Amino acid sequence: MRTVTAVVIGAGHAGLAMSRCLAERSIDHVVLERGEVAHSWKTERWDSLRLLTPNWQSRLPGFGYAGDEPDDFMTVREVVEFIEGYANFVSAPVETGTTVEAVRANGDGYVIETDQGTWGCRAVVVASGGFSAAHVPAVAAAVPASVEQITTVRYHAPAQLSEGGVLVVGASATGIQLADEIHRSGRQVTVAVGEHVRLPRVYRGHDIQWWMDRAGVLDERYDEVDDIVRARRVPSPQLVGSPERITLDLNALTGIGVNLVGRFAGLSDGMAQFSGSLRNVCALADLKQTRLLDRIDEWATDAGLDPDVPAAERFPSTTVEDAPPLGIDLTSGEIETIVWATGFRPDYSWLDVPVLDHKGQVRHDGGIVAAPGMYLLGTTFLRRRKSSFIHGVGDDASDLSDHLAGYLAGSAPPL
Amino acid sequence: MSATEVDNGVNVEALLGAREALTETPEAGQFNWRVTCNWVKGTHSNSVVEGFFGLGAEQQHRKQFTFDADHPEVFASEDLGATPAEIVLVALGSCLTAGVAAVAQHRGIQLNSVSATVDGAMDIQGILGVDGDVRNGYSDIKVTYEIDADATDAEKEALVAQSQKRSAVYDCVTNPTNVTVAVN
Numbered sequence: 336m337r338t339v340t341a342v343v344i345g346a347g348h349a350g351l352a353m354s355r356c357l358a359e360r361s362i363d364h365v366v367l368e369r370g371e372v373a374h375s376w377k378t379e380r381w382d383s384l385r386l387l388t389p390n391w392q393s394r395l396p397g398f399g400y401a402g403d404e405p406d407d408f409m410t411v412r413e414v415v416e417f418i419e420g421y422a423n424f425v426s427a428p429v430e431t432g433t434t435v436e437a438v439r440a441n442g443d444g445y446v447i448e449t450d451q452g453t454w455g456c457r458a459v460v461v462a463s464g465g466f467s468a469a470h471v472p473a474v475a476a477a478v479p480a481s482v483e484q485i486t487t488v489r490y491h492a493p494a495q496l497s498e499g500g501v502l503v504v505g506a507s508a509t510g511i512q513l514a515d516e517i518h519r520s521g522r523q524v525t526v527a528v529g530e531h532v533r534l535p536r537v538y539r540g541h542d543i544q545w546w547m548d549r550a551g552v553l554d555e556r557y558d559e560v561d562d563i564v565r566a567r568r569v570p571s572p573q574l575v576g577s578p579e580r581i582t583l584d585l586n587a588l589t590g591i592g593v594n595l596v597g598r599f600a601g602l603s604d605g606m607a608q609f610s611g612s613l614r615n616v617c618a619l620a621d622l623k624q625t626r627l628l629d630r631i632d633e634w635a636t637d638a639g640l641d642p643d644v645p646a647a648e649r650f651p652s653t654t655v656e657d658a659p660p661l662g663i664d665l666t667s668g669e670i671e672t673i674v675w676a677t678g679f680r681p682d683y684s685w686l687d688v689p690v691l692d693h694k695g696q697v698r699h700d701g702g703i704v705a706a707p708g709m710y711l712l713g714t715t716f717l718r719r720r721k722s723s724f725i726h727g728v729g730d731d732a733s734d735l736s737d738h739l740a741g742y743l744a745g746s747a748p749p750l
Numbered sequence: 751m752s753a754t755e756v757d758n759g760v761n762v763e764a765l766l767g768a769r770e771a772l773t774e775t776p777e778a779g780q781f782n783w784r785v786t787c788n789w790v791k792g793t794h795s796n797s798v799v800e801g802f803f804g805l806g807a808e809q810q811h812r813k814q815f816t817f818d819a820d821h822p823e824v825f826a827s828e829d830l831g832a833t834p835a836e837i838v839l840v841a842l843g844s845c846l847t848a849g850v851a852a853v854a855q856h857r858g859i860q861l862n863s864v865s866a867t868v869d870g871a872m873d874i875q876g877i878l879g880v881d882g883d884v885r886n887g888y889s890d891i892k893v894t895y896e897i898d899a900d901a902t903d904a905e906k907e908a909l910v911a912q913s914q915k916r917s918a919v920y921d922c923v924t925n926p927t928n929v930t931v932a933v934n
Contacts, residue, residue: 530915564773597924598925600924600925600926601925601926603926608925608926610924610925611923611924611925612914612920612924612925615911615914615915618907618911619911619912619915622904622907622908622911625904626904626908658889658890693776
């Protein structure tokens, strides 16, 4: 068994940022990676995807975007290059092609079993990513065999789909982006819409991320928000990173002929059933968007920005037809493919330590897991609203590596 | 106005406490609501609500509640109670309204008056079997609130939206449910 002080699981942006923070604190460690650096980005993302955040926001501890287009959005290839560049920059001790099979407590440390041998360590940082395992609802098993099903980690481009109608389930960033490009490829698209977050790409002359960054929205801490459980469940906003900086919301989709139905609620005798709650989930998103813009406007006034930026504006409510369909017969041929854009649910079943809740997710307090010396990194709203974004992981990695160093020294500092 | 000065008669602390407790012991959240429905005569029935199961044990309402249901005279019935379909609207309206009060309390909004009209559109060709393409149930339900409260219009809309998001009956009405009817 090889031994090391700390093991970081996952060599995505989060694991690498942690590697950098540990190195700065002279903590010897290894980063175990199932595939290659930036594995999910290399293999499990669709072709047209670009980051939802502008280039200027691509920053990791000690590292940042160095190109000439700060307001553009990185393609998947550019993200891979960025993360690989970071791995080189921090000289991260990455062991690629190493899949972790089990983590067990062992004395005052842990044993990490991998397909490439066993590691012993005092501390573990789980940075395996919140967006690596697609979550598909159980109802998928009852979909008639005549309908093809695909998740977003297997989807690459419209050309891989049948020519017929497509039902996209989910209306977060992924769902709306795929609905848009699939519909534009000549296939009739219907989107099943549950709760979602609506945002304009550009507001008052600046990217919405600029406003949220400047107004402090992205820095809100997990211990400051009213209801962190709910905040961690909020789906990713309806944004697309495009050179044209377009806003891609439900109105944009219905504008090109995409149909909207309610949340995918069930399946009976081959009939897909949709919730009658479409109007309300759209109202919730419209109201939430308005509250965010109110907050931004208030901040802009307080910051004295009003003379320098265009006037405040409000966007039309989401248009919902009078009687959206409540069902589609999946045996009729109208729908040939279902794209499940229903989010991600990481699999932690290899974590053989009693830290999982009844839904199999890691119990933690701002990334400090309820097992001594164990940490979680890179998941939604871990410590801050920005936690799951590339630029958001740095502050979390810094906080948690401080705690980890204190733990090793026998005096974990309060956070 | 702070939350402590607002009194809509909802014990929000107790509800939040229950939510926290159920996060730790999710099995205690398994409830069974029960109604006993007895046929009286014709389309008239009388239903009784008394006990239910929840928090791991049998529970009792403070007293027995009864509900008469019948059909109106235009259906050649005696009209000895609201129609069952209307009782669904009663359930929807009262569930959403309870939610409005609870959400308002949580958000520190004092309610002065709340009134909802619930309008369900139904084509009875369905239940009469005249046209197989017409469903038996409601084709559309509209709930319209009049709310007098110390709140902006946007805050009132948010109250109503959040109430729908957390309503049991709204969920029952908008989503499919497996129903098993057996004869002993």
